């Protein structure tokens with residue numbers, strides 16, 4: 001059993017490395033997705049702002065027409081004022097002139113305000129367009145980098161999977177089944193050390209008789225608390241621990 005457990009520790013190191021690389025791949029893909037999501041949002045904002053601008057511009061056209069109309073009414077009344085006969089009529093036309101003047105002033109003010117809105121909207125559209133160009137460039141170069149990195153990780157995965165298959169072939173079916181079952185229920189460690197009477201996976205004390213069995217290493221021992229496979233810690237002295245195995249791979 002001790003030999004089986006040693007093989008299982010080796011397999012676990014490989015599997016943990018595979019987990020780590022798979023996580024790295026997922027991070028890269030998620031980051032790319034985040035970037036394109038941000039870009040899509042910005043393009044959407046830009047399009048709605050362009051529509052807004054079109055609406056403001058058509059309002060501007062309508063207001064300009066209104067102003068022309070008011071001004072022509074105004075000059076018509078001013079002409080009429082010179083031709084009226086009675087004081088009563090004069091007053092009535094004068095009143096109309098006042099009202100047209102007010103209306104023209106108000107429309108001019110509105111047009112001025114619209115002009116300001118148009119200018120600031122155009123500025124904001126320009127900023128967004130520049131930002132979108134930058135983002136697209138950034139994303140294109142990120143994607144290039146990411147593809148390279150993903151290809152590297154894929155080749156690491158391929159090499160590890162070969163080692164994994166080899167290691168699995170050397171472990172007995174019963175032990176592999178137990179190991180796979182534990183890993184299917186919880187990611188991370190499936191086989192942990194038993195040291196000084198406790199499980200190093202959950203740090204719970206083990207029954208003394210079980211600890212003796214683990215030291216003997218003739219049976220497959222499972223932690224009663226965390227259900228992981230246990231080995232006697234001294235048996236693994238000199239072996240690379242999972243984190244060391246990972247570091248060695250990085251270097």
Ligand SMILES: [Zn+2]
Nearest residue numbers: 199202223226
């Ligand atoms: Zn445990």
